Amino acid sequence: MIFTETKLAGAHIIDLKKIEDERGFFSRAFCANEFQEHGLNPTVAQCNLSLSKEKYTLRGFHYQVEGAEEAKTVRCIRGSILDVIIDLRKNSLTYCQHVAVELSAENHRALYVPEHFAHSFITLEDNCEVFYQVSQFYAPGKERGIRWNDPTFNVDWPTQQPIVSEKDANHPDFQP
Template sequence: MTESPVFLLTPRRFEDARGWFSETYSQASMAKFGVNETFVQDNQSFSRQTGTVRGIHFQRPPHAQAKLVRCVRGSLIDYAVDLRRQSPTFGRWVSIRLSADGGEQLYIPVGFGHAFATLEPDVEIAYKVTDVYAPDCDGGVRWNDPKLAIEWPLPASGAVLSDKDAVLPSLDELDVDFAYDGRPLLPLAV
């Protein structure tokens, strides 16, 4: 089990003259990190413009989701925000650059909001989740909440947002309380 509930992993790539092969998910490998959940759905999104911000999203119980996130085209900065009120790191976040070239993946457990910002045009992100999408459990926190003070790598033109993300509530208005497992959010080991 990892010390931090959010962690980075980089699956090994086997290269030859044709290119490379990588096992992007293994239940046995994830169990070595203390992840014993079953992933039930794969999602993928495409963002046309640099500076597209998606998030900060989560699902409430009974359909709360853990995520295993990777960038499959281009590059982005991925964020996990601690939304467990009893955690000493409530409201804190970690971020990491994910790229298709690097193959890095970020594991984000239940109790954390997820967001990303694209660093270039035409970015695709793919992620596995541990529960199905349930619109009645869908939630989020405003991407630019000053209490979070997230450092977004945005172009001079600013963030490209959905109408939904532009009006999400602040952290103080959040109406969810995820369970705290005794592990505070720690900086990502790179």
């Protein structure tokens, strides 16, 4: 795997190191030892899969608090998404900054999202499947959210009229 740190310390783009031949390719998609070597949390408590049927379906921003903070490795296994993360670490030099990365079945890219980051994505085509490896078990009472178009972050989404759940549409604006 090829780990490239983003401008947000601790957040990495993970590209596959392919061994190719006439049949296709083989690549390691996860290795706890390699994650540890790069300072990433290798714990996988659960894996999640989401299907979004329509282009411009937006999910998030989501994060967990109070001991339930999650590290996530996110990969789009069908279709393509714009994955956006926000650094919520108050002592970070990149506090309240965000990064957007296109993940697709074609580019095989993953995004490692550290603990204390908010996460969201929007589909760029119909029928997108997103696979997450998550370091903590989901804790409903510790889930938080930020409204997808909160002006604090000024995310450049590909549409201003996404398909958003009522829950996500009603997340509050961020309170630093």
